[in-house]
Every structure is written in C-alpha cells, then in structure tokens.
Amino acid sequence: MASYVIIKAMIEPVVLKGFRDSLPKDEIPKKRIIRKLEDVFSSYGFVPIDTPVLEYTKILLGKGGGETDKQIFRFQDNGGRDVAMRFDLTVPFARFLAAHHDEVGIPFKRYHINKVWRGENPQKGRYREFVQCDFDIVGADNAESDYEILSMMHRSFSALGIKGYTFHISHRALFSIFLENMGLKDAAVDILRTVDKLRKIGEDEVRSLLEEITGDKAKADAVIQYITAGDGSSFMDTLEKLTKLAGGENEASARMREIYSLLEAGGIESSFVFDPSITRGLDYYTGIVYETFLDALPSLGSVCSGGRYNNLASLYTKEELPGVGSSIGLDRLMAGLEELGSPLLANASSADVLIVHGKEETGKAVECAEKLRGCGIRTDIYLNPEAKMKKIYSYAEMKAIPYMLTLSPALTLKDLRTREAKEYASISDLQKEIRLD
Amino acid sequence: MASYVIIKAMIEPVVLKGFRDSLPKDEIPKKRIIRKLEDVFSSYGFVPIDTPVLEYTKILLGKGGGETDKQIFRFQDNGGRDVAMRFDLTVPFARFLAAHHDEVGIPFKRYHINKVWRGENPQKGRYREFVQCDFDIVGADNAESDYEILSMMHRSFSALGIKGYTFHISHRALFSIFLENMGLKDAAVDILRTVDKLRKIGEDEVRSLLEEITGDKAKADAVIQYITAGDGSSFMDTLEKLTKLAGGENEASARMREIYSLLEAGGIESSFVFDPSITRGLDYYTGIVYETFLDALPSLGSVCSGGRYNNLASLYTKEELPGVGSSIGLDRLMAGLEELGSPLLANASSADVLIVHGKEETGKAVECAEKLRGCGIRTDIYLNPEAKMKKIYSYAEMKAIPYMLTLSPALTLKDLRTREAKEYASISDLQKEIRLD
Numbered sequence: 001m002a003s004y005v006i007i008k009a010m011i012e013p014v015v016l017k018g019f020r021d022s023l024p025k026d027e028i029p030k031k032r033i034i035r036k037l038e039d040v041f042s043s044y045g046f047v048p049i050d051t052p053v054l055e056y057t058k059i060l061l062g063k064g065g066g067e068t069d070k071q072i073f074r075f076q077d078n079g080g081r082d083v084a085m086r087f088d089l090t091v092p093f094a095r096f097l098a099a100h101h102d103e104v105g106i107p108f109k110r111y112h113i114n115k116v117w118r119g120e121n122p123q124k125g126r127y128r129e130f131v132q133c134d135f136d137i138v139g140a141d142n143a144e145s146d147y148e149i150l151s152m153m154h155r156s157f158s159a160l161g162i163k164g165y166t167f168h169i170s171h172r173a174l175f176s177i178f179l180e181n182m183g184l185k186d187a188a189v190d191i192l193r194t195v196d197k198l199r200k201i202g203e204d205e206v207r208s209l210l211e212e213i214t215g216d217k218a219k220a221d222a223v224i225q226y227i228t229a230g231d232g233s234s235f236m237d238t239l240e241k242l243t244k245l246a247g248g249e250n251e252a253s254a255r256m257r258e259i260y261s262l263l264e265a266g267g268i269e270s271s272f273v274f275d276p277s278i279t280r281g282l283d284y285y286t287g288i289v290y291e292t293f294l295d296a297l298p299s300l301g302s303v304c305s306g307g308r309y310n311n312l313a314s315l316y317t318k319e320e321l322p323g324v325g326s327s328i329g330l331d332r333l334m335a336g337l338e339e340l341g342s343p344l345l346a347n348a349s350s351a352d353v354l355i356v357h358g359k360e361e362t363g364k365a366v367e368c369a370e371k372l373r374g375c376g377i378r379t380d381i382y383l384n385p386e387a388k389m390k391k392i393y394s395y396a397e398m399k400a401i402p403y404m405l406t407l408s409p410a411l412t413l414k415d416l417r418t419r420e421a422k423e424y425a426s427i428s429d430l431q432k433e434i435r436l437d
Numbered sequence: 438m439a440s441y442v443i444i445k446a447m448i449e450p451v452v453l454k455g456f457r458d459s460l461p462k463d464e465i466p467k468k469r470i471i472r473k474l475e476d477v478f479s480s481y482g483f484v485p486i487d488t489p490v491l492e493y494t495k496i497l498l499g500k501g502g503g504e505t506d507k508q509i510f511r512f513q514d515n516g517g518r519d520v521a522m523r524f525d526l527t528v529p530f531a532r533f534l535a536a537h538h539d540e541v542g543i544p545f546k547r548y549h550i551n552k553v554w555r556g557e558n559p560q561k562g563r564y565r566e567f568v569q570c571d572f573d574i575v576g577a578d579n580a581e582s583d584y585e586i587l588s589m590m591h592r593s594f595s596a597l598g599i600k601g602y603t604f605h606i607s608h609r610a611l612f613s614i615f616l617e618n619m620g621l622k623d624a625a626v627d628i629l630r631t632v633d634k635l636r637k638i639g640e641d642e643v644r645s646l647l648e649e650i651t652g653d654k655a656k657a658d659a660v661i662q663y664i665t666a667g668d669g670s671s672f673m674d675t676l677e678k679l680t681k682l683a684g685g686e687n688e689a690s691a692r693m694r695e696i697y698s699l700l701e702a703g704g705i706e707s708s709f710v711f712d713p714s715i716t717r718g719l720d721y722y723t724g725i726v727y728e729t730f731l732d733a734l735p736s737l738g739s740v741c742s743g744g745r746y747n748n749l750a751s752l753y754t755k756e757e758l759p760g761v762g763s764s765i766g767l768d769r770l771m772a773g774l775e776e777l778g779s780p781l782l783a784n785a786s787s788a789d790v791l792i793v794h795g796k797e798e799t800g801k802a803v804e805c806a807e808k809l810r811g812c813g814i815r816t817d818i819y820l821n822p823e824a825k826m827k828k829i830y831s832y833a834e835m836k837a838i839p840y841m842l843t844l845s846p847a848l849t850l851k852d853l854r855t856r857e858a859k860e861y862a863s864i865s866d867l868q869k870e871i872r873l874d
Contacts, residue, residue: 010752010753010754010755011495011496011499011752011753012753013496013532013533013535013536013750013753013754014493014496014536015488015489015492015532015536016489016491016492016493016514016518016520017516019489019491019492020489021486021487021488021489021533021536021537022486022487022488023486023537023540023541024484024485024486024541024547027484027485027486027487028484028485031475031485035472038468042788042815043810043813043814043815043816044788044810044815044816044817045787045788045791045815045816045817045818045836045838046787047461047464047465047785047787047836048461048464048465048468049458049459049460049461049464050458050459050464051452051458051459052452052453052456052457052458052566053490053522053552053554053566054453054456054510054554054566055452055453055456056451056453058448059448059450059451062448073491073512073514073515075510075512075513076512077453077510077556078510078556079454081453083453085490095450095452096450096458098450099450099451099452099458100458100460103460104460104461104835105831105832105835105836107819107820107821107832109787109817110461115490117490117491119514119515129489129490129491137820139820140820140821142820142821143799144799144802144803144818144820144822145820147803148818148820151803151807155810261800262799262800262803265799265800265801265803265804266803266804266807267807313450315447315448316447316448316449316450317447317450318447348484350482350483350484350546351479351481351482354482362580362581362699362702363698363699363702364702365581366581366584366588366699366702366703367702367703370588370703370704373480373481373592376480377480378479378480378481378482379480379481379482380481380482380546381482381581381585383544383574383576383577383579383581383582383585384544384577384579385581394542395542395544398541398542399482399484399542401482
C-alpha cells in the first residue's frame with residue numbers, strides 16, 4: 001500500500017513540448033563549437049556581451065509586433081509588469097546599444113551567443129528554445145566593416161573544419177534601384193519577400209507570384225532575369241550585369257566592387273558568390289545581405305545569414321548607429337555537421353583515461369589521478385571498487401573513454417579501442433603514452 | 438514637429454528591476470572564469486549538460502513549494518500550460534536524471550553552468566537573474582566520490598589563481614547522531630537552521646535561540662560546544678572531539694576519517710578545516726556538507742557550497758540515486774575577486790593590436806590583419822580612416838588594446854602603455870614582438 005502511494009505521488013519527468021534536454025553527447029560538441037567560434041571572434045577584436053532573458057514586452061515588441069506577437073512567451077511578473085522572454089538577440093542588442101553606446105566605445109564589435117525562445121509550432125529540427133550566435137559591427141558604414149564581418153564568417157567556417165561552404169551575397173539597395181527604375185518601388189517589399197522564397201518554391205512559382213504582384217508579365221520576367229543573373233557567372237561579371245540592369249554605376253555597385261577587392265586582398269574571394277536572389281525578406285536591411293550554404297547540404301538552408309542595416313537602435317535613441325551583422329544558426333549548423341559526419345560532433349568522450357582500482361587502492365588511485373590531471377590528462381576514477389569488469393567496460397564505452405588504467409600488480413594501461421595493454425613503471429612514463437585530443 | 442513625434446515615440450532603453458546587462462568588461466572575465474572551471478571539470482571526467490529554462494511548474498515545485506513558490510517566474514504559456522523559469526539547477530537535474538539515467542551511465546559526473554531566475558527583492562549584489570555553476574556525482578555513496586568533489590573544488594580555486602581560500606567541511610549525520618543522543622531529534626531541523634546562522638548573527642544570538650528551541654540552557658550549551666569544537670583545532674583533533682560528543686565511533690565519523698586520508702593522499706588536506714558549525718540549513722543533505730570562504734573576505738560569505746544527499750530524483754523515479762555535489766556562486770565569487778584585485782578580472786582587452794590606416798591603405802590593412810589573426814594575435818582594425826588620432830587613442834584606451842600598428846611609411850608598432858614605437862620590415866618580424874596574454 002505504501003509503495004502504491006509513492007508511485008501515485010511520482011511526477012513524470014517530461015519537458016515541455018518544443019523543449020529538450022541537452023545530453024553530454026550533444027552538449028560537449030556544442031561547447032566545443034562555441035569555443036572555436038569565440039576564439040575566432042576574439043581574434044577580430046570582437047567582445048562578448050549578455051542581456052537579460054526577460055525584458056519589458058514593450059521593449060521587445062516596440063515595432064514589428066504582428067507575427068512575432070503571438071509567438072513570444074509573454075506574461076505578467078509578480079510585480080504586475082508586462083514582460084517577455086527574448087525571441088532574438090537583435091532587439092535586446094538595439095536596446096543595449098541605446099543604453100550603453102557611450103560606455104562601450106563606437107565602433108562597437110560584439111558577439112552574443114545565447115538562447116532565445118519562440119512559441120511557434122515545433123517542427124522537425126525546430127524548437128521553442130534554441131541558441132543564436134550573433135556578431136555585429138555598429139557605428140561604421142563602409143566596405144571595410146562589411147568585409148570584416150564576411151571575413152569573420154569565412155574564418156569561423158574554416159575553424160570549424162567544414163569542407164565546402166559558399167557565402168551567397170547580394171546588395172539590397174542595388175536591387176531597390178533596379179526596382180525603382182522598373183517603376184516597381186511601391187511593390188518592393190512584396191517583391192523582396194517573394195524573391196526570398198526562390199529556394200523554397202522554385203523559379204516558376206516565384207514568377208507567377210511576381211506576375212500577380214506587378215500585374216505585368218514583362219516586369220516579372222525582368223525581375224527573374226535580375227535575380228538569376230548570378231547563375232554560373234563570376235562575382236565581377238554578375239556585378240557588371242546587375243549594374244547595367246539597375247541603370248548604371250551607383251553607390252551600391254561601387255560598394256560591392258570595393259568589398260570584392262577587399263575579399264581579394266584577404267585571399268578569400270573564392271568562397272563568395274554574388275547571388276542577387278538573396279534578399280533576406282525582413283525589411284530592415286539596407287546594404288549587403290548574405291546567406292551561407294553547405295555545398296553538400298543545399299536543402300539544409302542557410303546556416304549563417306545577415307546584412308547591413310541603418311539605425312538599429314532608432315526606437316530607443318536618437319544616436320545614429322548603422323551596422324552590419326550576421327547570425328549563425330547553431331542548432332541548424334550542428335544538424336548539418338552531424339549529417340556530414342563531422343569529427344567535431346563525433347568525439348564526445350568524457351575523459352582520456354579511466355582509473356579502475358580495488359578497495360584497498362583508493363589512496364593510490366587518488367594520487368595517480370591527481371598526477372595525471374596535473375599533466376592535462378582528463379582522468380575519471382571508477383567509483384565502485386566492487387563492480388564487475390563487464391559493468392566497468394560498459395561504463396567506459398558509454399562515456400567513450402579510450403584508455404583504462406589499473407594499478408596492481410603493475411601500472412597497466414589498456415587501449416580500449418585496440419585492446420592492447422602495456423605496463424609502466426611510473427605515472428610520468430605512462431602519461432606520455434596517452435594521446436591527447 | 439516631425440522630430441517631436443519621433444521623440445515621443447521613443448522607448449526608454451531600461452531593463453527590469455533586478456536584471457542587468459553584462460558589458461564586455463564583465464562578460465570577458467566571466468567567460469574566462471567559466472572556461473577555466475570547465476577545463477578543471479573536464480580534467481575530472483565531468484561532462485556538461487543543459488536543460489530547458491522553462492519547465493512545467495509542477496516539475497519545479499514538486500516538493501518544497503512554500504518559500505520558493507512566491508519567488509519564481511511562473512505563468513501560463515500560449516497553450517495554457519502552467520510553466521515556470523528554473524530557480525536553481527538542482528531540481529532540473531533531478532528531473533533530467535529520472536529521464537536519462539539509462540542513457541548517460543551511472544555513476545554520472547556532470548556540471549551545469551547557466552542562469553537561474555528568482556523573483557526575490559533585489560539587494561546589493563543580489564539579482565533576479567544570476568549564473569549558477571553546479572557539479573555533482575550521482576550514483577555512488579563512498580568517501581572516494583566525496584573526495585572527488587572536494588578535490589575538484591580545490592583544483593578549481595587553484596586554477597582561478599585565488600590566493601587564500603578555506604573549505605569548511607562538516608557531516609550532517611554526525612551532528613544528527615549527536616542531537617539524537619541529546620534527546621533533541623525532534624528539534625533537529627530548527628536547530629540546524631539556527632546553527633546555519635552562526636556567521637550572520639553570532640554565537641550569543643544562536644545560543645539564546647537554541648535555548649528557546651530546546652527550552653534547556655544546558656542542552657543549548659552542549660550544542661554550542663559541539664559547533665565550536667573546530668575552533669583552532671586540527672581536522673583530526675576536531676573529528677576526535679566530535680566523535681566523543683556524538684557517543685563514539687559511527688559510520689559518519691568513519692567516513693570523515695576516510696575522506697581525510699584521501700585529502701592527504703591527494704596532498705590537499707591543508708585547505709580543509711573541520712567546521713561543525715556548517716549545516717547548510719536546507720534539509721536534503723545527509724552526509725558531508727561544506728562551504729568555502731576567501732580568507733581575505735570572510736564577510737563575503739560562502740562562494741562554493743554543497744554536500745551529500747540521498748535519492749535526489751525520488752520525486753520522479755524509483756531509481757535510487759545518491760549523490761554529492763557543489764555549487765559555485767559565480768556572481769558572488771566575481772564580486773570577491775574584484776574586491777581582491779584579481780588579474781582574472783583586470784584584463785578585459787578586446788584585442789592585442791589595433792591597426793590604424795589611411796583610406797588608401799585599406800587593402801594592405803586587411804592583408805596585415807589576416808596575417809596577424811592567422812598567428813593567433815587578436816587584431817582589431819580601426820574602421821574610420823578619417824578619424825582624428827585623439828579619437829583613435831581614446832578608442833584603444835576604452836578597449837584596453839595594448840598595441841597600435843600603423844602601416845606607412847613603414848610598419849610601426851607602438852606600445853600604448855610605454856608610448857614606445859618601433860619599425861618593422863614585415864608582419865612576421867612584428868608578430869614575435871607582441872606579447873600574448
């Protein structure tokens with residue numbers, strides 16, 4: 001009867017729909033990836049910030065309520081304040097800049113890697129809680145700052161050991177000039193949103209939507225001609241074509257030319273294609289825009305996107321703060337890396353060596369462990385001296401520990417992958433043998 | 438008129454009461470400290486996990502509602518679910534274990550460093566959003582696992598370069614045996630809570646509260662005698678005294694003896710004192726309990742606390758999961774390190790070198806920057822080629838960048854701390870000169 005009561009009182013250990021635990025096999029690679037990205041960002045003089053998870057709802061929804069509105073986690077706190085959990089890192093950054101631009105120094109180069117929350121319906125690979133990784137330069141509007149972001153994207157992907165990625169870059173203002181010349185200025189927002197869907201719905205569908213929007217088959221064709229001008233052409237050829245379509249040289253085409261020459265100076269131009277179909281739907285971009293695709297996984301979608309915007313913080317301050325930034329979709333990138341069998345994800349071992357010992361050897365085990373840790377070797381001790389070997393092997397396998405060390409009669413190191421064992425006279429002899437990753 | 442409208446529409450960029458932004462000067466050291474801790478934890482075979490920020494309220498409040506209840510951020514989500522933001526990392530860990538103990542392998546050694554939220558009234562140095570750093574071993578109940586946690590605490594503080602810290606350790610069961618022998622078993626919880634306040638309210642106040650609770654001056658005196666038995670005595674002497682007061686040898690005293698011999702085997706016994714006044718108020722501890730004080734800042738309070746508990750996850754599973762764990766109060770520790778002038782907090786430079794260049798040298802600047810970054814030198818480029826030198830110096834100072842590099846007529850590196858400048862023939866000559874931190 002008592003046990004019945006206990007069972008009744010138990011709570012099922014479930015998480016909310018759209019949320020998930022991160023187990024060591026996922027959390028170890030995620031931390032490894034974040035460290036590599038942070039190291040790259042630091043090498044460019046970018047600094048980290050953080051902001052509160054909760055903010056006044058009016059700060060977060062200031063403008064562009066609409067669709068986002070229904071998707072945010074919003075509530076009244078115990079003090080009766082209307083609060084919400086951040087749904088991106090851009091709005092909090094704008095508020096942060098308005099509050100602190102004097103303290104941080106402009107131009108300001110920051111990164112922010114942390115969770116955001118959206119109440120949208122969970123789909124395959126989409127969660128209500130996920131990590132964003134944003135990096136921006138604020139307070140400079142020139143080709144050099146555009147380049148710095150692009151270069152940092154390139155070095156990030158290279159540092160992650162990803163083979164085969166292409167940055168698709170375009171310029172929103174150049175497209176706008178083209179549309180204006182076509183007499184399509186008023187339909188620009190709808191056209192941008194439609195073109196943004198090209199990858200999802202295909203050229204024919206986009207064409208018929210454009211015909212609907214413009215009410216003019218020839219104009220729809222011209223837009224299609226513009227957005228497909230990059231197909232198979234070099235960066236500079238595409239730039240020439242588009243400049244012509246947009247009615248000749250202008251500030252936007254000059255900026256693109258300047259950016260390309262910097263990409264050449266940096267020796268990274270081959271990873272960039274001029275792709276005029278990139279528009280980034282959202283309406284706050286004013287200059288370059290870009291998306292990033294893994295060559296082997298085009299269907300994954302963009303894993304790193306962004307662009308140049310003006311006056312990010314205009315809702316909160318009169319200070320003019322033009323910027324350029326980018327965001328890596330960490331969860332999507334990790335899904336891609338997993339599909340590609342990246343070694344970054346494969347190795348989630350908890351330790352380099354597992355010390356296994358009898359009850360009388362605990363002191364000796366502790367001594368050995370402290371010595372190995374002092375040499376930078378990740379050392380786990382198996383904590384049940386009475387366990388059967390089968391259980392210990394299964395423990396080591398579960399935690400992907402490559403070496404096992406037993407203490408008597410001699411120090412014996414066993415490579416659990418090859419099953420080879422070797423005796424050693426001392427810990428210092430032995431530690432040289434353990435390959436560190 | 439138009440500008441009036443704009444000003445009216447502006448939103449004040451404020452954060453919620455009890456919340457704060459983390460600026461680079463705080464976020465850089467925080468990330469540095471977390472990395473050092475993670476490296477230590479990894480060296481013991483501990484692995485990271487993460488859990489959702491939002492959980493079902495019934496999961497988080499399962500037991501021990503009461504006080505915590507009013508302090509949590511709790512609301513109905515858009516699907517009508519009763520949800521709350523986690524207020525610690527212990528309850529989510531218990532739920533995690535119940536759900537995943539088969540997948541992670543027992544014993545399980547995990548750490549979890551992340552934010553938690555409490556709606557308590559903000560005080561000096563206390564916030565509604567703060568970072569906890571928890572590490573636990575679950576699935577083993579022996580002196581060796583107790584030792585592993587204590588050793589990891591020691592190595593963590595040592596890795597942070599903290600000079601002068603003492604771990605105050607006691608044993609809850611030994612105290613309980615003593616109280617039982619005194620006929621004070623029923624008052625145990627109240628007595629534990631009272632003794633826990635010793636550091637805050639002093640011995641006299643504790644004595645008079647104990648007299649109230651026990652209704653017996655002699656018994657109150659005996660409790661005071663027990664909890665002050667450690668004053669000025671060695672670990673083993675204190676253990677002898679307390680064992681005698683508790684009526685002779687028992688399991689708890691044997692465990693403490695075993696732990697001490699392991700501390701000796703690890704060569705770290707001098708950082709541990711047996712302090713029977715440590716009880717950790719909370720009622721779920723069943724074995725050793727400990728707090729950590731910085732010798733130079735006793736008034737700061739404990740910066741790392743924890744103990745042994747039984748059946749952490751009993752609310753969610755029938756699996757028996759005894760454990761031992763500890764939690765570093767990262768914000769409090771950082772406040773302490775700041776007060777002590779720790780170099781860990783002092784250096785928050787955004788880059789090693791700032792490249793300053795004229796408009797015509799942008800390509801060359803980019804080339805130099807890429808080379809330096811390739812050598813592991815954090816390189817910022819000043820992004821406004823038309824700025825006055827005064828502005829550039831103030832930028833470098835604000836971001837604590839130690840070196841400035843100009844490109845013409847020759848590569849010239851200036852140490853901004855000494856004001857000394859030197860010319861170089863090439864980037865590879867120059868990069869050897871920049872000391873990396």
